[in-house]
Amino acid sequence: MIHLTSISKQHGSQVLFKDASFQILPGSRNGLVGPNGAGKTTIFRLITGEEEPDNGQISCAKKTVIGYFSQDVGDMSGRSALEEVMAASARTVALGEEIRAMEAAMCEPMGDDELAALLERYGDAQEEFEHRGGYDLEARAQAVLTGLGIGPDAYNRPVESFSGGWKMRIALARILTLNPDVLLLDEPTNHLDVESIVWLEEWLASEYKGALLMTSHDRDFMNRIVTTIVEVANKTVTTYSGNYDFYLREREIRREQLLASHRRQQEMLAKEEEFIARFAARASHAAQVQSRVKKLEKIERIEIPPEQKTIKFEFAEPPRSGDDVVAMQGLAKTWQLPEGGDKSVFGGVSGLIRRQEKIAVVGVNGAGKSTFLKVLAGETEPTSGTVNLGASVNLGYFSQHAMDVLDPKRTVFETVQDAIPQASIGVVRNLCAAFLFQGDDVDKRIDKLSGGEKSRVVLATLLARPINLLVLDEPTNHLDIQSREILLEALQKFAGTVVLVSHDRHFLRSLVGRVFEIDHGEMRVYEGDYEYYLHKTGRDSRAA
Structure with a gap:
């Protein structure tokens, strides 16, 4: 379908890849991985034609429809959410109008040759219209919007009234509704809650029949969707036949084999160089010395690629807090709406957070998870009720907007x-x-x-401060998979208390032992880990 053959590309003095090849086959599910700056986005841009390779060839089957979702959604305005989604399928809409015009023309008298030409154009247009899913375009757009959390009550809302995160969902819905032959997705789960991520998994597995190439920092998502990993690293592209976990294991095996081959080659080179140095001055060995010099010149030296940089840190042993870390009594929060009136976020929350507990706060987008963490952290006052921190509790708070409070200068x-x-x-x-x-x-x-x-x-x-209660709102959002793994390991070893919101299911499954769910203004507490919560709520069949 799409073949990248012996491509080379560099930006300035930085060589991204040299003489690299891989292919996207019909119906294949490919995960694109590699360290930041290795060239993953460049691969997308080469496939879409936004960039040209310095050398090599990119070939694509005729009439292949490519849909590309990137983190740069551009300006959105002047349409409703539903209209914005359907606008991406402008070619499909135009085909529908052409078909109707041709059907009207057929009712008019015309010569046989003219009618034959019209029928041929009509047949071609109908075939393409059907291939693009034109007959159910609006129904598909509505289904995709709903699956991504934008329900019928919001279809006709002006697109400019949505926040940045929700505009990303609309942009994703545009590409999914297009239903292209090749789907390029750059971090599609970044702004999705767990419910929407699960829906997207199911859609890609059951509804979408085309080829997929995607990047994602969500390990569970990658494992459930992809069957091939395309790694961009060390100035080359390497393909692994398996999901993300298989790739990690196989990459380690290949590296060990490469290290062993490198050791053997170094030992051989050392022996040959020692022979050359010892007998270089002896005329009796001149032919042998020259032969070995030429042999060494022809040998392709095995290079060991540098290991990927990862965050390496451990939390310092925090000062011990009291056993009762946070006590909540009758806690409630209500926001005043700009148009007037109040909106209850949650109410009647009472309970205790104990020392060394690792707690996940879960719920659909807009349920009030971030607001609850803000109340815990003292960033906003509760409307009613109390939050009392226990003895010797030192609280550290990481918010989704924590980066915004950094001094840019x-x-x-x-x-x-x-x-x-x-x-x-x-x-x-x-x-x-x-x-x-x-x-x-x-x-x-x-x-x-x-x-x-x-x-x-x-x-x-x-990390720099002596904290024993961490309140974390989406700490993994901008971290790659390796960095998430290292943060996860550090939090597992952390001797203090953790309360966090995260949409990364692997992260939650591996860390938390208790779950607070906010649903329609109420909080339910599940005295078990994340798997226990999924089982008790019936979500395990969809999220597992």
């Missing part, structure tokens, strides 16, 4: 140093290095950082 070093003003320069630099800010990177200004880099800065400033 400060450097990474200055920001971390502000959190620990008494620490030496060496301690600050070590902490920065633990979060992958090494050398000149520590002097980067905050406004020059990516979302993932800003997240790491905020986590570094949290």
Whole structure:
């Protein structure tokens, strides 16, 4: 379907890949992985024709429809949500209008040759219209919007009235409704809640018949959808036949084999070089020496690619808090709506959070999870009821908007140093290095950082302080899979208390032992891990 053959590409002095090849076959499910900056987005742009390869060839079957969802949704305005979604299928809509015009023309008298030509055009148009799913376009658009959490009551809302996260869902709905032959998805789960992620999994598995190439930082999502991994790293593209977990295992096996081959080659080279050095001056061995010199010149040296950088850190042992960390009594929160009136977010919440508990706060988007964490963290006052922190509790709060409160003019070093003003320069630099800010990177200004880099800065400033209660609102949102794994391991070892919101099911399954669910203004407590919660609520069949 799509073949990338011996392609090379570099941006400035940075070589992304050289002489790389892979293919996207009809109906295949491909996961695109690799470290940040390796060239994953460039692969998408090469396939869509937004960029050209420096060398090599990209071939695509005729009439192939490609749909590309990226994190850059552009401006949206002047249409309703439903109209915006259907606008992506402009070619399908135009075909429908052409078909109706041709049907009207057929009712008029015309010559045999003219009618034959019209019937041929009509047949071609009908075939393409059907191939693009034109007969159920509006119904499909409505079903996709609903699946992504935008129900019938919001179909006709002006698209500009939606927040950035919801506009991303509309942009995703545009591409899914297009129902293309090849679907390119760049982080499709970033702004979705668990319910919408599960719906998308089911849609890709049962409804979508085309080929898929996607990136995702959601490990569970990758494992359930893809059957091939395409890795962009070390200036090449490597294909693995399996899901993400298979890829991790196979990559380690291949690296061990490469290391063993490298060791054997180095031993052989050392022996040959020793022979050359020993007998280079002897005329009796001149032919042998020359033969071995030529042999060494022809040998292709095995290179060991550098290991991917990952965050390496551990939380310092926190000061011990009292056994009762947070006591809630009759807790309620109501927001005043801009158009007047009140909206109850949650009410009547009473309970106790105990030392060293790891608690997930779950619920659909808009249920009030972030508001609950804000109340716990003291960022907003409850409308009624009380929140009391226990003895010796030191609270650290990470919000979805934590990056927004960073001073854009400060450097990474200055920001971390502000959190620990008494620490030496060496301690600050070590902490920065633990979060992958090494050398000149520590002097980067905050406004020059990516979302993932800003997240790491905020986590570094949290780590710097003696905290024993962590309140975390989507801490994994901008982190890649490797960084999520390391954060997960650190939180598993953390001796304090954790309350968090996350849409990463692997993260929740591996960490929490208790679940608070907010649903229609009420909070239900499940005294078990995330799997127990899924089972008790009947969600395990959809989320497992």
